[in-house]
Amino acid sequence: MCAETQCPIAPSSDVGCYGRPIALGYTDQEIMTTHSKTVVITGAANGIGRATALKFAAQNDAVFGADLQYSDENRALLEAEGVTCLMADVRDVASVESVVQTAIDTTSRLDVLVNNAGVGMVKQIDEVSDADWNMVMDTNLKAAFFGCKTAITTMSEQPSGGSIINVASNAGLMPRSHDPVYSISKIALVGLTKSLALCHSKDRIRVNCVCPGPVENTQMIEENFVGRSDRQQVVRELIHASPLARAWDRMISPDEVADAILYLAGDGARMVSGTAIAIDGGKSLGVPPA
Numbered sequence: 703m704c705a706e707t708q709c710p711i712a713p714s715s716d717v718g719c720y721g722r723p724i725a726l727g728y729t730d731q732e733i734m735t736t737h738s739k740t741v742v743i744t745g746a747a748n749g750i751g752r753a754t755a756l757k758f759a760a761q762n763d764a765v766f767g768a769d770l771q772y773s774d775e776n777r778a779l780l781e782a783e784g785v786t787c788l789m790a791d792v793r794d795v796a797s798v799e800s801v802v803q804t805a806i807d808t809t810s811r812l813d814v815l816v817n818n819a820g821v822g823m824v825k826q827i828d829e830v831s832d833a834d835w836n837m838v839m840d841t842n843l844k845a846a847f848f849g850c851k852t853a854i855t856t857m858s859e860q861p862s863g864g865s866i867i868n869v870a871s872n873a874g875l876m877p878r879s880h881d882p883v884y885s886i887s888k889i890a891l892v893g894l895t896k897s898l899a900l901c902h903s904k905d906r907i908r909v910n911c912v913c914p915g916p917v918e919n920t921q922m923i924e925e926n927f928v929g930r931s932d933r934q935q936v937v938r939e940l941i942h943a944s945p946l947a948r949a950w951d952r953m954i955s956p957d958e959v960a961d962a963i964l965y966l967a968g969d970g971a972r973m974v975s976g977t978a979i980a981i982d983g984g985k986s987l988g989v990p991p992a
């Protein structure tokens with residue numbers, strides 16, 4: 703019994719608390735700071751995923767992106783910065799496992815997994831088909847679960863553990879009336895984050911999520927313009943719904959979400975797990991002043 707943690711396995715010269723292996727010859731600090739990290743990001747071709755991939759690549763990490771498709775322009779941009787662009791449909795469990803495993807096989811480690819791929823669904827319950835439900839749940843929730851499963855197997859064997867960041871939504875903190883299936887998927891993703899954070903802290907694996915509000919320059923935000931003739935008016939409504947966006951008179955940028963993801967992946971957040979960080983300009987706080 704370890705007196706400090708009450709863990710049943712007492713630490714020894716080569717086994718640490720909770721029976722975790724100690725990295726012989728290296729302290730965890732050295733492992734985390736002298737080696738660039740291996741990072742996997744799903745949905746890396748556009749929007750938040752692309753911004754995140756470029757920021758990790760800029761700090762010399764080995765970045766593996768996965769997406770259904772890449773425009774020539776985006777693939778060229780990502781590859782020029784050293785991002786490996788993999789094709790995958792994350793709804794397929796074998797595909798998402800293969801993406802994570804490719805990164806592990808190439809670099810012999812996995813430090814960060816960003817489950818970012820996601821789809822929206824603006825439909826009321828009477829319009830939602832079985833196929834609609836599966837598309838949203840398989841992309842937004844099942845893919846993240848099985849990505850985590852593959853990542854945790856490797857991360858739990860590393861002395862430095864790892865960091866998983868799920869890209870949820872402010873809809874995961876405060877369900878919305880116009881997209882119940884999407885809201886359910888993101889609330890469940892926040893739940894997945896907290897559950898796995900609790901289970902795997904013992905493995906030094908941190909699991910957190912970010913919950914963005916409306917983010918400009920993403921394919922997803924384009925859904926808000928469908929059936930609306932006045933694009934500028936829709937933008938004004940989106941800005942108006944968030945107190946900080948209103949104060950700055952602009953929407954949230956993909957880079958601002960990426961910054962929070964990099965914080966959660968980094969050493970500065972080594973004691974942060976199970977959090978759901980709202981990057982929504984205060985939208986989920988409640989009803990804003992008129």
Ligand SMILES: NC(=O)c1ccc[n+]([C@@H]2O[C@H](COP(=O)([O-])OP(=O)(O)OC[C@H]3O[C@@H](n4cnc5c(N)ncnc54)[C@H](O)[C@@H]3O)[C@@H](O)[C@H]2O)c1
Binds near residue numbers: 750872922
């Ligand atoms: N844009 C917003 O306003 C907003 C707000 C809150 C949360 N989010 C979340 O942010 C995440 C990223 O979305 P975004 O805003 O950058 O939108 P986006 O549509 O620009 O990017 C999403 C990416 O995911 C990819 N993708 C979708 N289904 C996939 C699949 N089955 N397999 C592989 N890749 C797939 C798309 O091809 C796309 O490149 C999503 O999870 C979304 O729910 C976005």
